[in-house]
Each structure stands twice: as structure tokens, then as C-alpha cells.
Amino acid sequence: MLISPDRLFDGSQFHENVTLKISQGRIHEIVSKRMADAVQLDGTLTAGFIDCQVNGGGGKLFNTEPTVTTLEVMMQAHAHFGTTSLLPTLITDSIQTMQLAADAVADALHHGLPGILGLHFEGPHLSEPKKGVHPAPHIRDLTDNERQLYRRNDVGIRLVTLAPERVEDAAIRELLHLGVKVSIGHSNACYERTGEVLALGVDGFTHLFNAMSPFTSREPGVVGAALLSEQAHCSLILDGHHTHFAAAKLAHRMKAKGKLFLVTDAMSTIGCEQKEFDLFGVTVKRDEGKLTTPDGTLAGSALDMMTAVKNAVTELALDLEEALNMASLYPAQYLGIDASYGSISPGKRADFVLFDSDFKLKKTWIGGDLVFDAELG
Numbered sequence: 001m002l003i004s005p006d007r008l009f010d011g012s013q014f015h016e017n018v019t020l021k022i023s024q025g026r027i028h029e030i031v032s033k034r035m036a037d038a039v040q041l042d043g044t045l046t047a048g049f050i051d052c053q054v055n056g057g058g059g060k061l062f063n064t065e066p067t068v069t070t071l072e073v074m075m076q077a078h079a080h081f082g083t084t085s086l087l088p089t090l091i092t093d094s095i096q097t098m099q100l101a102a103d104a105v106a107d108a109l110h111h112g113l114p115g116i117l118g119l120h121f122e123g124p125h126l127s128e129p130k131k132g133v134h135p136a137p138h139i140r141d142l143t144d145n146e147r148q149l150y151r152r153n154d155v156g157i158r159l160v161t162l163a164p165e166r167v168e169d170a171a172i173r174e175l176l177h178l179g180v181k182v183s184i185g186h187s188n189a190c191y192e193r194t195g196e197v198l199a200l201g202v203d204g205f206t207h208l209f210n211a212m213s214p215f216t217s218r219e220p221g222v223v224g225a226a227l228l229s230e231q232a233h234c235s236l237i238l239d240g241h242h243t244h245f246a247a248a249k250l251a252h253r254m255k256a257k258g259k260l261f262l263v264t265d266a267m268s269t270i271g272c273e274q275k276e277f278d279l280f281g282v283t284v285k286r287d288e289g290k291l292t293t294p295d296g297t298l299a300g301s302a303l304d305m306m307t308a309v310k311n312a313v314t315e316l317a318l319d320l321e322e323a324l325n326m327a328s329l330y331p332a333q334y335l336g337i338d339a340s341y342g343s344i345s346p347g348k349r350a351d352f353v354l355f356d357s358d359f360k361l362k363k364t365w366i367g368g369d370l371v372f373d374a375e376l377g
Contacts (some may be wrong), residue, residue, distance in 0.1 A: 001368060002038035005045035005354060007323065011329050011343025021137035022350045029346055030091050034114070041354055043362050046324050047343050048084025048351035049305040050331040052159065052235060053112040053120060053206070055089050056268035057154030060279060062088050066101040071108050075115040077271030079364045079371045080096040081304030084351035084369045085341060087115050087159055092134040104202075106154040114366040117335065118157030122206065127163040127188035130211045133299040134186065137281045142171050150180050157335055163187035164197040181335065186211040187222050194225035198232060204334065207265060208234040208251055211242045226252045231333040238311045241290040245315040252316060261330035262308045267291055267300035310359040313320040
């Protein structure tokens with residue numbers, strides 16, 4: 001397959017007058033001219049977006065229906081907005097639901113469902129004061145039941161968000177030794193405790209600023225530790241509701257290049273007209289671009305990755321190159337998969353998105369296969 005876009009961003013710079021040769025789902029060659037027999041594309045082509053926190057999409061929520069069918073629907077919905085790879089995310093739930101979720105992801109990976117990278121367990125080892133919409137009855141300490149689940153090697157990338165004040169150092173070391181990505185989130189830990197966990201090798205923070213002890217002059221909290229850590233990566237929900245754009249801009253100035261990346265924390269409303277849904281017996285409503293419970297608590301987001309990229313440019317005044325990398329290269333680096341994902345060069349996966357100057361997504365490819373075309377609806 002030959003494709004020739006108006007403009008190509010490869011993860012480092014923009015190019016014009018190039019042609020990509022695609023073979024067996026990967027980039028075979030980049031030719032420095034527009035070949036006449038290539039498919040001519042109007043717009044900017046860039047690496048597909050990688051979302052590390054996706055709770056649902058297409059009208060389905062992973063907690064409610066932890067099945068392969070749900071994963072297919074979620075992937076299709078998010079591909080309409082440029083996501084070519086994601087970590088389906090399970091909110092704090094029972095061990096039985098966690099096991100069903102792991103089985104579904106393992107089945108999806110076994111059958112080669114495009115776009116599924118692994119599994120993000122957001123909880124259940126969280127701080128109750130910072131639980132957000134996570135159900136308190138399911139918040140618990142780490143036991144052998146969860147250990148057995150986290151040891152599974154058939155579920156791809158394993159990411160566990162936990163509160164460090166809830167989990168002992170020995171257990172965190174064990175998770176890291178098993179190759180589990182450990183991320184700090186939904187935590188009320190102090191600055192010192194957060195630093196102790198970072199010293200163990202933990203290198204991630206889940207949705208910076210949200211559901212974590214804030215920065216103050218006398219207690220820097222989890223937020224302070226996240227901003228000051230040189231090693232740690234921080235995910236950011238850039239919808240204007242979870243984090244003020246000024247706070248996000250400050251975080252970008254504080255963090256080293258490549259250490260701040262975009263996530264959606266999207267719920268079931270992405271890619272459909274759903275206005276409300278049930279979450280553990282509570283009705284969540286969608287209104288003016290945000291999702292809230294009756295008491296006003298944010299419950300995930302209605303954000304998609306293309307909009308997050310647009311917000312990074314229009315609201316944070318970032319260069320387009322940086323905004324695109326925050327959605328592709330940087331999450332790939334955080335997950336340790338940047339040898340194949342997150343940028344465009346020979347040998348890497350043919351995961352692309354094509355968009356126009358107004359940030360309207362036009363086409364999405366996963367593994368060289370066209371999975372979304374705006375012209376076809």
C-alpha cells in the first residue's frame with residue numbers, strides 16, 4: 001500500500017512531498033516524493049493516538065460489560081477520534097469483575113483484536129478520601145486474590161493505579177518486579193510518602209491534579225511530588241473540566257519534555273448520543289461536555305483524543321508537534337512500546353491518523369487497515 005499525505009509529522013518534524021510504503025501492517029519505507037500511484041491524502045498524517053485510560057465508548061462501559069464485544073465497540077468508537085491503541089480501564093470493582101476483565105483482554109489479545117494493548121486497573125487499592133466516583137465498598141488493600149491477577153502474563157501491558165499510603169513497599173516492589181506499571185493516583189499521601197514510592201521505581205501519576213493531595217506551601221502533597229519528579233510521567237485529562245487550562249499550562253512548563261501525556265478517562269458516551277448512564281447504581285449525566293453524578297462529582301470524561309490535542313494547541317498555546325507527541329510518542333515511551341508505536345519511521349506499526357487544519361479527523365488506520373473514514377460516516 002502506498003499513501004502520500006499533504007503533510008507528514010513523523011514524531012520529530014513535518015515533511016511534505018513524501019510517500020509511505022506500507023507492508024504487512026508496518027512502515028516499509030518513506031520515499032521523499034509524492035508517488036503518482038500512491039493514494040493522495042488531503043491533510044496532515046501523524047502517528048495514531050495512544051490512550052492509557054479508557055473506561056468505555058460506543059455506549060458501553062467496561063465495568064458493566066467486561067467482554068470482548070465491549071472492547072470491540074470501545075475500540076471502534078475511539079478510532080473515530082484518532083485513537084489507534086488503548087488500555088481498557090477498569091474502575092474499582094469486585095475481584096470477580098476484575099477477573100472477567102482480565103479474561104476479556106486476554107481473549108482479545110489472543111484473537112488479535114486491533115488496538116488493545118493490555119489492561120489498566122484503576123484501583124481498588126485507593127484512598128477513600130480521594131476516591132471520586134470509585135465505589136467505597138470495593139476499595140480494599142492488596143490481597144493474594146489481586147496478586148494472582150497482576151501476575152497474569154496473558155493480558156499484555158498491566159497498569160495499576162494505587163494510593164501509596166494504602167500499599168506497603170514490599171508489595172509495590174513485587175509489582176514492579178513482575179513488570180507491572182505502577183501509577184500513583186486517587187491518593188491522599190503526603191509529599192514524603194510519595195517520594196518514598198518514587199524511590200522504589202514507580203514512574204507514573206494518574207490524571208495529574210485530580211483525586212490527589214494538592215500542592216500547598218506547607219505540604220506539597222502528591223501534586224508537588226509529581227511536578228518535581230524528573231523520572232515520573234504524568235497523564236492529564238485536558239478537557240477544561242478536570243483541570244483548569246492554566247494549571248495544565250503550568251504543569252507543562254514544570255515537567256521535563258516527554259513526561260506529560262494526554263489521556264481521556266472516557267466513559268461510555270464517546271462515539272454515541274448517550275446522555276446518561278448507570279455507574280454502580282448512580283446516574284451519571286452528560287451536560288455541556290462533562291459527566292457528573294447528582295452531587296456534582298466528575299465521573300470520568302466525555303473527552304476524545306483529537307479534542308485533547310486541539311485543546312493543547314488552542315488552550316495551552318503548545319506547538320502542534322508537542323501536542324501530537326503528547327497523544328502518541330510520550331504515552332508510547334511511558335508504556336515502553338515506542339520501538340513500534342508512537343511515531344512514524346520504517347519498521348514501526350502503520351497506525352496513523354489524518355486530520356485537517358480545524359482538527360477534524362478524516363481517517364484512521366490501525367496496522368495499515370483503514371478503520372475509520374469520515375467521508376463514509
